[in-house]
Amino acid sequence: MAQDSMRALEAHDFSIDSLKLAQRPVPKPRRGEILVRIKAASLNYRDLAILTQKYMSALPLPYVPASDCGAEIVELGEEVTRFKVGDRVTPIYTQGWHDGYPTPEQRTKRTLGAPLSGVLQDYVVVPAEDAVAIPSNLSDSEAATLPIAALTAWSTLQEGGIKAGDAVLVQGTGGVALFALQFAKIMGARVIVISSSDEKLGRAKQLGADIGINYRTTPGWGVAVKEATGGRGVDIIVETAGATLDQSLGAIAFGGFIGIVGFVAGMKAEIPLRSIIGPMIRIQGIAVGSRARFEAMNRAIALHKLKPVIDSTFPLEKAADAFRHLEQGKHFGKIVISL
Ligand SMILES: NC(=O)c1ccc[n+]([C@@H]2O[C@H](COP(=O)([O-])OP(=O)(O)OC[C@H]3O[C@@H](n4cnc5c(N)ncnc54)[C@H](OP(=O)(O)O)[C@@H]3O)[C@@H](O)[C@H]2O)c1
Numbered sequence: 001m002a003q004d005s006m007r008a009l010e011a012h013d014f015s016i017d018s019l020k021l022a023q024r025p026v027p028k029p030r031r032g033e034i035l036v037r038i039k040a041a042s043l044n045y046r047d048l049a050i051l052t053q054k055y056m057s058a059l060p061l062p063y064v065p066a067s068d069c070g071a072e073i074v075e076l077g078e079e080v081t082r083f084k085v086g087d088r089v090t091p092i093y094t095q096g097w098h099d100g101y102p103t104p105e106q107r108t109k110r111t112l113g114a115p116l117s118g119v120l121q122d123y124v125v126v127p128a129e130d131a132v133a134i135p136s137n138l139s140d141s142e143a144a145t146l147p148i149a150a151l152t153a154w155s156t157l158q159e160g161g162i163k164a165g166d167a168v169l170v171q172g173t174g175g176v177a178l179f180a181l182q183f184a185k186i187m188g189a190r191v192i193v194i195s196s197s198d199e200k201l202g203r204a205k206q207l208g209a210d211i212g213i214n215y216r217t218t219p220g221w222g223v224a225v226k227e228a229t230g231g232r233g234v235d236i237i238v239e240t241a242g243a244t245l246d247q248s249l250g251a252i253a254f255g256g257f258i259g260i261v262g263f264v265a266g267m268k269a270e271i272p273l274r275s276i277i278g279p280m281i282r283i284q285g286i287a288v289g290s291r292a293r294f295e296a297m298n299r300a301i302a303l304h305k306l307k308p309v310i311d312s313t314f315p316l317e318k319a320a321d322a323f324r325h326l327e328q329g330k331h332f333g334k335i336v337i338s339l
Contacts, residue, residue: 067113070140149175156259164188222250309333
């Protein structure tokens, strides 16, 4: 049984320094809902962007940040048959998006960690239909890394129609990139990673990367990637950098797929349209993924005993340090907060 009050980490302003632990009442599950006790959460680039007001600046304060967690069900509302008390689950990031495309309302109003209340608190209530079971090979902390980063990587490769023998380019060594590397390897692809750090490239190779290119020392990495594929180019690019899309267009094979995921190098890209038309490139936006995709991904994770890469773990009381660590960009993989 849950207690009456719980810890909640509230942001009182749009700054890391404004994070404060508060007490809030434990919510009650209504019909069709589950009350979950959060064991661990993980941070995404989005959480930092919101907290530092680069995004969603009209969000009412205070708010509880972060969207991704591993949790255990402690109470069921009436008529819940999907789960039982004690089941380990992960709430999905875009609540209500079960298959196909999300509705505009789900995309803008139903995402956890803003505008819906986040997971840096001991308990949350979600509809039972908006959570998925945790793969049995994963700990709660590992499961906490999946809802945004892993699912986005998985969706990008699925939308790109990945097949054995493809060459895949992943940018950086953050959360999305390392999941894309791991998934592409189990699907039989050859993976090229670009990073600002030779040391991180070495670690990416230990995870299975075939080729590493330092984008700081090789700013024209588009040509280098193409050369590394014998001049053919890569079939799929998991574009987390954004502003360097011109380099990606230099690296892609004819008929290749670029999944636009993020913007760590900047929000705008100037690209010559001819570099898309002639080589018949497909460019598509990616917005995390549906519950059906999440469940398919979890089956692959369980089958291949895939382990997410956790960079570091901070207790809830030190969550501000976790955000600072993310801001510094020294991480390799996911930053976890244990509750
Ligand atoms: N559309 C979606 O559904 C979706 C979902 C998740 C994330 N995103 C977006 O995807 C991006 C990455 O998210 P994340 O959570 O994986 O972030 P993250 O864990 O913070 O990783 C960011 C990584 O980007 C790399 N990087 C920085 N500048 C770069 C540049 N100029 N060129 C290439 N790589 C660069 C860095 O790798 P090195 O240190 O190795 O250089 C860094 O570790 C963000 O923009 C995020 O908002 C979008």
